[in-house]
Amino acid sequence: MAEASRTSEARRDAVFGRWVIFSPARSRRPTDLKSHGPANPSPDLDDGAPKPSCPFCLGRESECAPEIFRVPAPDASPSWQIRVIENLFPALRREAEPPAPEDEEPVGAGECAVRGFGFHDVVIETPHHEVRLWDLDAEGVGGVLLAYARRVQQLAEHPAVKYVQVFKNQGASAGASMAHSHSQMLGTPFVPPSVNSRLNCMKEVFESSGKCSLCAIQSKDILVSETHNFSAIVPFAASYPFEIWIIPRQHSSYFHETDQDKVLDLAGLLKSMLQKLCKQLNDPPFNYMIHSAPFGLSSSCLPYTHWFLQIVPQLSVIGGFEMGSGCHINPVFPEDAAKILREIDSS
Amino acid sequence: MAEASRTSEARRDAVFGRWVIFSPARSRRPTDLKSHGPANPSPDLDDGAPKPSCPFCLGRESECAPEIFRVPAPDASPSWQIRVIENLFPALRREAEPPAPEDEEPVGAGECAVRGFGFHDVVIETPHHEVRLWDLDAEGVGGVLLAYARRVQQLAEHPAVKYVQVFKNQGASAGASMAHSHSQMLGTPFVPPSVNSRLNCMKEVFESSGKCSLCAIQSKDILVSETHNFSAIVPFAASYPFEIWIIPRQHSSYFHETDQDKVLDLAGLLKSMLQKLCKQLNDPPFNYMIHSAPFGLSSSCLPYTHWFLQIVPQLSVIGGFEMGSGCHINPVFPEDAAKILREIDSS
Numbered sequence: 070m071a072e073a074s075r076t077s078e079a080r081r082d083a084v085f086g087r088w089v090i091f092s093p094a095r096s097r098r099p100t101d102l103k104s105h106g107p108a109n110p111s112p113d114l115d116d117g118a119p120k121p122s123c124p125f126c127l128g129r130e131s132e133c134a135p136e137i138f139r140v141p142a143p144d145a146s147p148s149w150q151i152r153v154i155e156n157l158f159p160a161l162r163r164e165a166e167p168p169a170p171e172d173e174e175p176v177g178a179g180e181c182a183v184r185g186f187g188f189h190d191v192v193i194e195t196p197h198h199e200v201r202l203w204d205l206d207a208e209g210v211g212g213v214l215l216a217y218a219r220r221v222q223q224l225a226e227h228p229a230v231k232y233v234q235v236f237k238n239q240g241a242s243a244g245a246s247m248a249h250s251h252s253q254m255l256g257t258p259f260v261p262p263s264v265n266s267r268l269n270c271m272k273e274v275f276e277s278s279g280k281c282s283l284c285a286i287q288s289k290d291i292l293v294s295e296t297h298n299f300s301a302i303v304p305f306a307a308s309y310p311f312e313i314w315i316i317p318r319q320h321s322s323y324f325h326e327t328d329q330d331k332v333l334d335l336a337g338l339l340k341s342m343l344q345k346l347c348k349q350l351n352d353p354p355f356n357y358m359i360h361s362a363p364f365g366l367s368s369s370c371l372p373y374t375h376w377f378l379q380i381v382p383q384l385s386v387i388g389g390f391e392m393g394s395g396c397h398i399n400p401v402f403p404e405d406a407a408k409i410l411r412e413i414d415s416s
Numbered sequence: 417m418a419e420a421s422r423t424s425e426a427r428r429d430a431v432f433g434r435w436v437i438f439s440p441a442r443s444r445r446p447t448d449l450k451s452h453g454p455a456n457p458s459p460d461l462d463d464g465a466p467k468p469s470c471p472f473c474l475g476r477e478s479e480c481a482p483e484i485f486r487v488p489a490p491d492a493s494p495s496w497q498i499r500v501i502e503n504l505f506p507a508l509r510r511e512a513e514p515p516a517p518e519d520e521e522p523v524g525a526g527e528c529a530v531r532g533f534g535f536h537d538v539v540i541e542t543p544h545h546e547v548r549l550w551d552l553d554a555e556g557v558g559g560v561l562l563a564y565a566r567r568v569q570q571l572a573e574h575p576a577v578k579y580v581q582v583f584k585n586q587g588a589s590a591g592a593s594m595a596h597s598h599s600q601m602l603g604t605p606f607v608p609p610s611v612n613s614r615l616n617c618m619k620e621v622f623e624s625s626g627k628c629s630l631c632a633i634q635s636k637d638i639l640v641s642e643t644h645n646f647s648a649i650v651p652f653a654a655s656y657p658f659e660i661w662i663i664p665r666q667h668s669s670y671f672h673e674t675d676q677d678k679v680l681d682l683a684g685l686l687k688s689m690l691q692k693l694c695k696q697l698n699d700p701p702f703n704y705m706i707h708s709a710p711f712g713l714s715s716s717c718l719p720y721t722h723w724f725l726q727i728v729p730q731l732s733v734i735g736g737f738e739m740g741s742g743c744h745i746n747p748v749f750p751e752d753a754a755k756i757l758r759e760i761d762s763s
């Protein structure tokens with residue numbers, strides 16, 4: 070399929086079980102509309118100068134919702150390096166009454182409604198307004214990842230929290246409303262839809278092949294970079310151009326169980342991938358998401374659940390086809406994106 | 417849950433089985449980022465004047481990919497009212513060899529790839545550059561819907577086409593690259609992911625309750641408008657603020673089997689909903705999608721498949737939480753959106 074694969078091809082992945090259409094020709098279509106939103110990656114940030122009005126900046130802690138914990142600055146200064154705080158405008162509320170056990174897992178697939186209980190936190194990654202995550206050294210990025218892991222561990226203790234979605238929005242076109250470098254996490258009283266479909270798909274693959282979908286990935290064509298503990302790939306059926314997955318090389322279900330050494334290794338790779346995307350795509354808006362396993366999974370599910378971190382640069386707007394069908398159209402073949410990303414110097 | 421429902425609530429629908437978080441407080445969060453993309457609904461179109469460079473305009477037919485059929489103008493003029501043409505930059509190619517029966521439905525849930533066979537067509541809804549779909553009279557809108565149905569009927573005949581996604585992108589933030597009013601359809605050699613999960617969810621509901629999820633909808637609170645044959649509602653677990661579903665009141669699996677009288681009735685309701693959205697939301701970018709059943713379904717599936725048309729105004733950018741979890745955060749409760757839409761005059 071060598072020749073055909075460079076015209077058009079449909080692929081289904083073994084993690085979400087989603088079809089994606091690869092169509093390089095699509096990128097040549099014309100437009101007579103003025104702005105294409107995210108299609109023009111633009112520096113969404115303001116001029117980067119410290120903003121007197123930014124509540125995430127050093128010295129403005131009192132304008133934030135309550136702090137959950139902080140990572141002190143490495144020297145003996147009274148200042149901080151990272152703060153994990155409550156979201157002032159939470160989507161789910163920690164004060165709400167958790168769903169009672171009987172409505173915890175509402176039966177059947179019919180309509181249902183539960184109170185808006187949950188945890189919505191913000192991780193302020195640096196005290197400085199103008200510093201971006203990948204400007205930090207690997208240890209600084211590692212500190213942020215360790216802060217995620219520590220907070221997820223805390224939330225995992227709560228009997229009504231079923232899942233924690235860790236994510237980062239960078240740039241207005243990636244949804245960010247705050248410019249100061251931060252990420253978020255939401256602890257939900259239900260297992261979210263994509264987590265469910267990921268588990269179902271990986272279970273099916275495991276039952277038919279005896280393999281974990283992520284452990285089974287072999288191809289060198291889609292590899293961007295590798296460390297002792299992690300591989301960075303462009304997935305075989307990437308939904309978005311230049312999408313990257315960072316996957317632990319050793320089978321492991323839960324992100325928050327990763328030990329400190331491995332987290333530092335991950336931090337270096339994450340920093341390098343963000344630098345590559347930044348160079349190749351001219352500082353694009355992007356999101357990243359950590360895909361882990363829901364809490365309290367039966368041990369029979371552990372062999373096929375494998376956590377990973379997904380990075381998605383936001384280069385184009387989604388249209389009605391994707392919204393209706395759940396099938397994305399990606400103009401860039403994963404092998405081509407991986408080759409380009411492999412060859413970029415990330416320093 | 418009356419009081420709580422106005423703070424925060426999570427709901428799961430009975431059609432896609434997706435959780436959505438309703439959180440009115442979220443709409444009050446501040447932003448220090450300059451442009452929020454789609455969050456500022458703006459007239460994405462150019463000044464609306466006929467564009468000498470637009471290939472969809474009357475007289476420029478030769479700049480388009482081949483015509484499939486046209487609907488002639490009602491008077492005896494040699495002109496046309498609607499054209500269905502091939503997409504010049506197709507995501508899937510009609511010349512590609514269709515997948516062989518053995519790789520038609522690739523077994524298991526593992527990775528797989530098929531040739532990019534399929535049909536990608538464009539429906540030019542009017543010969544005039546400046547006319548929007550809802551500027552047409554109900555008969556004109558009906559003509560467009562009948563053109564969809566006719567083309568879907570043709571594609572349904574092809575043994576390798578499993579589904580046709582009909583959709584419209586209006587405005588750059590909704591993905592449109594062409595300003596001239598048009599819609600598209602893509603006939604795929606696989607059943608797309610969201611269609612699969614919709615069918616699975618509706619099947620489960622049917623098996624546990626004996627009811628079709630859409631026939632079971634009762635609440636008057638979420639009703640926007642009704643005709644003899646169709647209801648327009650804001651769905652109970654709408655993913656997007658002011659999302660509208662137009663649903664045939666009589667159980668029916670396939671959009672393309674709707675008879676001409678009913679299509680005209682649908683056209684009037686669609687026009688009125690688009691006018692309401694346009695008034696309430698200041699001419700927002702939007703998408704609509706027709707959700708129908710895949711072709712060649714066994715007759716045992718017909719009792720729980722029910723087609724509908726989904727309209728989604730694009731008011732905000734999706735962030736990492738939604739991308740990672742598949743769970744949307746919607747600041748507007750469906751009952752509130754429905755009340756507002758009910759009260760707007762659509763003439």
Ligand SMILES: Nc1ncnc2c1ncn2[C@@H]1O[C@H](COP(=O)(O)OP(=O)(O)O[C@H]2O[C@H](CO)[C@@H](O)[C@H](O)[C@H]2O)[C@@H](O)[C@H]1O
Nearest residue numbers: 124133134156157158238244245246247445733735736737
């Ligand atoms: N003083 C303060 N103290 C504490 N917290 C404060 C604060 N001021 C602001 N915040 C919070 O800081 C967060 C900043 O988050 P982001 O910039 O990543 O995107 P946001 O959550 O606004 O929405 C994006 O991400 C979400 C989730 O993906 C999408 O629903 C949405 O459409 C998209 O725009 C906001 O959630 C806000 O509530």
Ligand SMILES: Nc1ncnc2c1ncn2[C@@H]1O[C@H](COP(=O)(O)OP(=O)(O)O[C@H]2O[C@H](CO)[C@@H](O)[C@H](O)[C@H]2O)[C@@H](O)[C@H]1O
Nearest residue numbers: 098386388389390471480481503504505585591592593594
């Ligand atoms: N002369 C000509 N003859 C025939 N056809 C012509 C033509 N000139 C242009 N076209 C086609 O006309 C179509 C116009 O479509 P839209 O404006 O609805 O959005 P588009 O498909 O570009 O992408 C949006 O919708 C798709 C599908 O949802 C998303 O993948 C994408 O990100 C989003 O921007 C294009 O597909 C283009 O290929």
